[in-house]
Amino acid sequence: MLYAILCYNDEDVVWSWTKEEDEAVMAKLAAVQERLIKAGKMGPSLRLLPTTAATTLRKTQEPPLVIDGPFAETKEQLLGFYVIDVADLPEAIEVARELAAANPGGAYEIRPVAVYFPDRRRGAGP
Amino acid sequence: MTELAWINAALVAARPQALGALLRYFRDLDLAEEAFQDACLRALKSWPQNGPPRDPTAWLVLVGRNAALDGVRRRSRQDGLPSEEVISDLDDVETPLAERIDDSHYRDDVLRLLFICCHQELPNTQQIALALRIVSGLSVSQIARAFLVSDAAMEQRITRAKARIAKAEVPFETPNVAERAERLAAVSAMIYLLFNQGYSAGDGSARAHFCDEAIRLARLLLRMFQTEPEMMGLTALMLLQHARAPARFDATGEIVLLEDQDRGRWDQKLIAEGLALIDKAMRHRQPGPYQIQAAIAASHARAARPDETDWAQIDALYAALERFQPSPVVTLNRAVAAAKLRGPAAALDMIEPLAPRLSAYFHFHGVRGAFLLQLGRKAEARTAFDRAIALANTPAEAAHIRLHLDRLMREEPPKAE
Numbered sequence: 001m002l003y004a005i006l007c008y009n010d011e012d013v014v015w016s017w018t019k020e021e022d023e024a025v026m027a028k029l030a031a032v033q034e035r036l037i038k039a040g041k042m043g044p045s046l047r048l049l050p051t052t053a054a055t056t057l058r059k060t061q062e063p064p065l066v067i068d069g070p071f072a073e074t075k076e077q078l079l080g081f082y083v084i085d086v087a088d089l090p091e092a093i094e095v096a097r098e099l100a101a102a103n104p105g106g107a108y109e110i111r112p113v114a115v116y117f118p119d120r121r122r123g124a125g126p
Numbered sequence: 127m128t129e130l131a132w133i134n135a136a137l138v139a140a141r142p143q144a145l146g147a148l149l150r151y152f153r154d155l156d157l158a159e160e161a162f163q164d165a166c167l168r169a170l171k172s173w174p175q176n177g178p179p180r181d182p183t184a185w186l187v188l189v190g191r192n193a194a195l196d197g198v199r200r201r202s203r204q205d206g207l208p209s210e211e212v213i214s215d216l217d218d219v220e221t222p223l224a225e226r227i228d229d230s231h232y233r234d235d236v237l238r239l240l241f242i243c244c245h246q247e248l249p250n251t252q253q254i255a256l257a258l259r260i261v262s263g264l265s266v267s268q269i270a271r272a273f274l275v276s277d278a279a280m281e282q283r284i285t286r287a288k289a290r291i292a293k294a295e296v297p298f299e300t301p302n303v304a305e306r307a308e309r310l311a312a313v314s315a316m317i318y319l320l321f322n323q324g325y326s327a328g329d330g331s332a333r334a335h336f337c338d339e340a341i342r343l344a345r346l347l348l349r350m351f352q353t354e355p356e357m358m359g360l361t362a363l364m365l366l367q368h369a370r371a372p373a374r375f376d377a378t379g380e381i382v383l384l385e386d387q388d389r390g391r392w393d394q395k396l397i398a399e400g401l402a403l404i405d406k407a408m409r410h411r412q413p414g415p416y417q418i419q420a421a422i423a424a425s426h427a428r429a430a431r432p433d434e435t436d437w438a439q440i441d442a443l444y445a446a447l448e449r450f451q452p453s454p455v456v457t458l459n460r461a462v463a464a465a466k467l468r469g470p471a472a473a474l475d476m477i478e479p480l481a482p483r484l485s486a487y488f489h490f491h492g493v494r495g496a497f498l499l500q501l502g503r504k505a506e507a508r509t510a511f512d513r514a515i516a517l518a519n520t521p522a523e524a525a526h527i528r529l530h531l532d533r534l535m536r537e538e539p540p541k542a543e
Contacts (some may be wrong), residue, residue, distance in 0.1 A: 018335075052358075
């Protein structure tokens with residue numbers, strides 16, 4: 001079963017980390033990923049730039065309105081996600097638990113994947 | 127990261143909003159700072175046990191406010207004036223506060239907090255010191271170390287600066303559109319000043335983290351003023367300049383010029399963010415000085431090798447910047463691009479008229495010396511480099527010019543007097 005693990009946290013805090021703190025967290029997360037890669041369970045993953053770099057297309061009017069910033073003003077922001085291939089929800093929760101141990105604060109949303117397309121750029125993918 | 131480090135990071139991140147809200151409430155900086163301090167101490171006790179609250183900033187505002195009100199009540203009791211009506215009045219005020227803490231208030235709160243540090247009577251360095259103390263929450267001795275003065279001297283400076291802004295009319299009412307724009311401009315200038323203090327000092331100095339702090343404050347403001355193209359420009363400018371930090375100095379602390387830098391060491395994550403922000407800003411078609419400077423930095427960042435630099439674009443951008451912000455320093459920078467495009471003779475012609483205004487400016491003599499050297503006018507180049515060294519702001523600047531001089535000396539020793 002494919003699950004997306006969506007990482008939410010307060011970006012004011014996360015982007016206030018010093019380079020060393022950031023690298024320490026990333027190294028811990030990499031260790032979890034490494035285990036998943038070895039087990040053949042690690043799909044694509046990515047980290048997003050802060051929501052200040054975001055632009056939103058709102059369809060509340062015609063033509064749609066292009067506005068600066070994220071879709072939703074929230075206390076915690078979507079910072080990135082992992083796609084993992086695990087047996088069931090308990091295993092997905094276990095992965096989220098490991099990721100959570102590396103990275104204090106925030107929350108992980110575990111969402112089963114309905115449709116999955118691999119990277120289809122020329123030269124990308126297997 | 128330990129739990130304690132996490133809580134500290136959360137307190138630092140929440141500080142501008144929480145302190146800004148407390149200042150709006152108490153209208154007294156000392157009382158607001160005390161309240162925030164109190165709330166932080168309680169957070170350190172409570173959060174490890176109960177877990178961090180869902181909204182740390184709102185938690186700190188409410189707890190800080192209640193702690194300060196308790197203090198006021200206690201003091202008034204000691205003064206023998208325990209008016210029950212006053213106390214219940216204060217209680218009534220508490221209820222709607224939670225609803226009033228929303229983002230639209232925060233943005234003016236944070237802006238106000240930064241803006242009071244930009245008081246025009248304060249010299250630039252005091253504005254920065256004050257912002258670092260009040261908004262960033264650095265300790266007096268951290269700031270003292272960065273400015274190379276004793277703790278006592280910095281304490282005195284900050285106390286005096288605070289006294290001065292306390293006397294000033296602090297604008298507490300919600301600003302109108304024009305006032306908000308004015309505050310944003312003043313605050314942007316101060317943040318860029320803070321960045322430059324760190325940037326010119328270089329990596330490894332006690333001021334190096336000024337760059338990170340300036341970027342943090344800019345991101346915070348940008349999140350609150352998301353549609354301001356100049357705010358995007360300022361943030362992008364600092365990100366793109368800071369991306370080069372790992373390559374700007376060599377192992378011995380000598381300056382490495384842009385064209386000699388190992389571009390593989392530039393921070394690609396910062397560059398990606400900077401380029402994304404410029405992209406966003408351009409959509410607004412409201413160019414301004416920060417956006418243009420960011421576009422210049424972006425042009426350098428996009429060149430994988432120095433010889434891929436689009437000097438024609440950079441020259442055009444400097445020309446645009448000259449129109450927005452006519453200044454001899456901008457013209458001096460444009461001349462560097464012009465030298466690449468049209469040769470050192472043309473560039474020298476551009477900067478010679480600047481001499482009366484830039485005669486005390488280190489970079490003027492450094493750049494002029496380099497043009498003269500390219501033209502083979504070695505004796506004049508040496509004189510220019512000598513002037514530059516005398517005006518250098520940092521040892522690294524002086525050392526960099528000395529390299530040119532040493533090379534000249536080897537080629538052509540000075541004649542005995």
